[in-house]
Every structure is written in C-alpha cells, then in structure tokens.
Amino acid sequence: MNFKSYARSLLLTHPKLNPYRFSPDYTFRFLTSSFRHLPHFLIIGTSKAGKHSVLSYLNQHPDIKAGTKHNVGVYYFDSTFEYKSLSWYKSHFPSKFSKFKIIGEASGTYLNHSLAPQRIKKTLPHAKLINFFRNPVDRAYSAYNHSFKLGWEHSTFDDSIKSEMHRIEIMNDNPKTKINNIDTVNFLQFSYLRHGHYASNLKKWLEIFPKNQFKYFSTEDLDENYDKIMNSLFSFFKLKEINLKKEERKNIGIGKGAYPSMKESTRDMLIDYFKPHNDKLYSLINEKFDWDK
Amino acid sequence: MNFNSIINYKVNRNQFPSTKKFDSNKINNIMDSFRSWNPFESSLSAAIISGLEIIPINKTSSLLYIGHLNYDVSLNLLDLVENNQKIFCVTKNRVQFTNQDNLIKINNFNKIKNQKFTVIYLDYSNYSYESTIDITNSHLEKYGYLIIQFSKSSQNSNQLFDNFSKNFEILQEVNIESFFRNKSLLLLKALN
Numbered sequence: 001m002n003f004k005s006y007a008r009s010l011l012l013t014h015p016k017l018n019p020y021r022f023s024p025d026y027t028f029r030f031l032t033s034s035f036r037h038l039p040h041f042l043i044i045g046t047s048k049a050g051k052h053s054v055l056s057y058l059n060q061h062p063d064i065k066a067g068t069k070h071n072v073g074v075y076y077f078d079s080t081f082e083y084k085s086l087s088w089y090k091s092h093f094p095s096k097f098s099k100f101k102i103i104g105e106a107s108g109t110y111l112n113h114s115l116a117p118q119r120i121k122k123t124l125p126h127a128k129l130i131n132f133f134r135n136p137v138d139r140a141y142s143a144y145n146h147s148f149k150l151g152w153e154h155s156t157f158d159d160s161i162k163s164e165m166h167r168i169e170i171m172n173d174n175p176k177t178k179i180n181n182i183d184t185v186n187f188l189q190f191s192y193l194r195h196g197h198y199a200s201n202l203k204k205w206l207e208i209f210p211k212n213q214f215k216y217f218s219t220e221d222l223d224e225n226y227d228k229i230m231n232s233l234f235s236f237f238k239l240k241e242i243n244l245k246k247e248e249r250k251n252i253g254i255g256k257g258a259y260p261s262m263k264e265s266t267r268d269m270l271i272d273y274f275k276p277h278n279d280k281l282y283s284l285i286n287e288k289f290d291w292d293k
Numbered sequence: 294m295n296f297n298s299i300i301n302y303k304v305n306r307n308q309f310p311s312t313k314k315f316d317s318n319k320i321n322n323i324m325d326s327f328r329s330w331n332p333f334e335s336s337l338s339a340a341i342i343s344g345l346e347i348i349p350i351n352k353t354s355s356l357l358y359i360g361h362l363n364y365d366v367s368l369n370l371l372d373l374v375e376n377n378q379k380i381f382c383v384t385k386n387r388v389q390f391t392n393q394d395n396l397i398k399i400n401n402f403n404k405i406k407n408q409k410f411t412v413i414y415l416d417y418s419n420y421s422y423e424s425t426i427d428i429t430n431s432h433l434e435k436y437g438y439l440i441i442q443f444s445k446s447s448q449n450s451n452q453l454f455d456n457f458s459k460n461f462e463i464l465q466e467v468n469i470e471s472f473f474r475n476k477s478l479l480l481l482k483a484l485n
Contacts, residue, residue, distance in 0.1 A: 151445060163463055166462060177349060179341055183344075
C-alpha cells in the first residue's frame with residue numbers, strides 16, 4: 001500500500017478522525033446519481049476467470065468504460081442488493097455527460113447467485129450479459145489459492161474439496177441441517193466446486209433472459225485470440241472495431257505471484273468430476289471448450 | 294432450518310448484518326417470532342453470516358457448551374434445540390439468566406462423567422489440542438460434531454489444524470474475523 005492510499009484509507013475509515021465515514025467523492029457521486037448511467041453490459045461470470053484482464057482490453061476502446069473507479073465490479077445484485085439503493089449503485093458509474101457510450105461492470109459471482117437474474121431483469125432488462133468461462137478445474141484451484149493466501153483457508157486443496165463434497169452430501173441427505181443463507185454459495189472459499197457447475201447456474205439465467213442477450217467465451221482463448229474476442233464484443237455492443245494492444249494477464253495470485261501447480265491425481269479426479277457438468281454446458285450454449293486435459 | 298435471512302441493523306454509526314432464527318416460544322405472534330442473533334456476541338451467529346453451510350444442532354441434539362456463556366449465546370443455543378433439550382454448559386461465568394431452565398451450568402467435567410453428547414461446542418480458542426482431544430474422547434459420541442473456535446494468530450495454528458484433520462473430518466472452516474479478531478470457526482465431524 002503506497003502512502004497516498006494509506007492516507008486515504010485512514011481518513012475514510014478512522015473511527016475518531018472520520019466517525020461518519022464522510023467521503024466528498026462518494027457524496028458527490030451519490031448526489032449526482034440521477035445523472036449517471038446504469039450499465040449497458042454486465043460480465044456475470046465467472047469468478048477467477050480473468051475479469052481484470054478482460055476489462056483492461058475493453059477499456060482500450062474509447063467509447064467504453066468498464067469497471068468502477070476502485071474495483072472491477074460492484075457486486076450489487078448479489079451481496080448488497082438488500083442493503084443499498086439503486087442510487088448507490090448508479091453512483092459507481094460515469095455521468096451521462098461523459099464521453100463514454102457503453103458502460104459495464106464485472107461481478108463474477110452474479111452467475112451463481114439464485115436471486116441475481118430476477119433482480120437484474122427488473123433493473124436492467126436489456127443489459128448484455130457476458131460470460132467468461134474458465135476450465136472449472138483451474139478455476140477451483142485458483143479460488144483455493146486466493147482463499148489460502150488471504151488466510152481464509154488452512155486446509156490443503158485436496159482436503160478442502162473433499163470437505164465441500166462432504167458438505168454437499170450432508171446437505172442432500174439431510175436438508176434440515178442446511179442453513180438457508182442464499183449468499184453462502186457466493187462465498188468464494190466455500191464453493192470451489194459449485195462455482196464450476198456452469199450449466200446449472202446458467203440455466204436459471206436462460207429461463208429469464210432471451211438467448212440473444214448472452215455472449216460466451218472461454219478464458220483459455222483470451223491470451224491467443226484477444227483481438228478476435230474483444231472485437232466480437234465491440235460488435236455485440238454495436239461499436240466500431242479497433243486494433244488492440246496485447247495486455248499482460250492481470251491480478252494473478254492476488255498480487256503475490258503465481259502459485260505451485262496442482263497434483264496430477266487431483267487434476268484427474270476433478271476432470272472426471274466436472275465432465276458431466278461441462279457436457280451439460282456445451283449442449284446448453286452449443287459450443288465446446290477444450291477442458292478435458 | 295429457518296435461518297433466513299441476514300437482516301440489517303443500524304447500530305450507532307455502523308451498520309451490521311444479523312441473523313434471525315425462528316423462536317418456538319413466541320409462535321402466536323408472528324411479528325415477534327424472530328429473534329435477532331448478534332454476530333459480535335455469538336461466534337455461531339458470526340459464522341452463519343460468514344458462510345457456515347451446515348448446522349448440526351437441532352431439537353434432538355444433546356449439546357455440551359464450553360466457553361464464556363453470555364446472554365446472546367445462551368439464547369442462540371436454546372433457539373437451536375427449540376427449548377426441547379437440556380444444554381450442559383461448562384463455564385466460569387457466574388451470571389444467572391432467568392427463565393432458562395434448560396441451561397445447566399457446571400464448573401467442571403466431573404459432573405458429566407460418562408455422559409456423551411452429539412455436539413460439543415468449544416467456544417474458547419485457548420484450549421490446547423490435547424485438552425480438546427481429551428474432552429472429545431470422553432464426551433463426544435461416535436460420528437458426533439465438534440464446533441470449535443480457532444485462533445489464526447497462534448504460533449502453532451497450522452500444526453493444530455493438521456492435528457485436527459487426523460481425528461476429525463473438517464467439514465468447514467469459516468473465517469469470522471469481521472466479528473472476532475483473527476478467529477475462524479471450525480465445524481468438525483468425529484471420524485470414529
């Protein structure tokens with residue numbers, strides 16, 4: 001943390017210096033929220049699948065503003081919907097007088113949340129919905145490493161996926177033991193496997209939104225075909241195509257560098273586990289990804 | 294299980310979410326039929342907000358609580374057993390809570406010698422691994438559940454975690470440090 005962000009954080013959150021957490025920037029944005037855009041597109045999935053990299057490509061287009069000032073997503077329709085107002089949500093986006101024509105945000109956990117589709121349908125019925133799917137085996141391992149490095153998880157990767165499988169089994173066998181907290185499944189550290197059940201998560205969305213509002217990509221293709229993928233997105237937004245500069249992958253290992261690779265036996269086990277889920281996804285979106293390795 | 298909902302309270306300057314649990318005592322008046330659980334007072338409530346997926350305590354569970362019993366925790370436990378079971382509490386807290394006949398406070402383990410429980414809730418992170426194993430060997434039923442506070446800042450926390458995984462199946466580790474500094478809550482199931 002550099003001095004500027006430390007000072008900012010101190011002034012914003014210190015209980016004695018700023019007991020009411022007053023922020024001139026936030027207050028201005030909140031007061032002008034009625035002159036601000038609502039997003040035209042949402043990257044709804046999935047977590048640990050390269051949102052930061054995708055946004056850095058999108059932001060190369062002069063007409064697009066993707067992400068917010070301090071983060072890639074607002075996580076409004078899943079975690080803060082019941083506590084925060086629509087004005088609060090709008091305060092994160094550029095004003096209608098800005099140069100940007102297309103606004104969007106990337107909250108990768110929307111895909112898994114059971115109430116997010118209805119909430120988005122009500123607030124943003126015509127928003128374009130973009131999914132970046134990553135091989136669920138790699139996604140699970142990346143999510144585990146994220147939790148481990150933040151100190152949320154102390155088990156090994158093998159133990160934590162076994163725990164999750166066991167919890168799923170207990171909840172299926174004895175539903176009375178399940179705590180019906182709808183947000184639980186959205187916690188990254190408890191859903192290494194369930195976040196990768198793309199088909200069952202996506203099905204709820206396809207029941208509510210028409211198919212032409214969706215666009216699907218695989219994160220694995222992003223490195224090689226970034227130009228093609230991004231320009232197909234620009235066409236999807238009805239914007240002119242541009243030549244993009246190659247970007248380095250962003251936000252790898254939550255800023256602490258890459259992590260050691262997964263055990264082969266674990267990978268094989270997970271490939272078998274996810275195979276039926278992946279097959280369902282392929283038939284749902286009529287597209288196949290090269291994930292069986 | 295009728296845990297809902299995470300509700301929002303405004304307390305002084307800060308807002309914090311809280312859990313609600315069905316209270317069978319007040320079933321006649323639906324508006325009063327929920328009691329809020331304060332996550333700053335009860336580690337179980339904090340764990341529910343922070344993502345605990347399974348609660349092994351129900352109205353048929355026999356429960357042993359070990360820790361600093363406060364009013365909030367005592368109500369939480371009675372809510373869970375729906376006032377249907379006696380809860381044994383090993384606590385040094387001398388405060389008497391009224392109208393809680395099902396809470397039986399004891400000062401030491403001799404009074405529950407040879408008694409087995411389906412769930413042990415160790416709400417105190419300073420117990421050593423050896424003491425915890427002694428307690429579970431003497432008082433936890435086969436395939437019973439252990440809920441335990443885990444201090445992440447202790448020097449041997451990783452070792453302690455490895456040791457637990459030898460005797461228990463670790464069902465979930467819930468990070469509750471938003472409410473209890475440097476704490477996790479572990480839900481474990483005895484292997485035999």
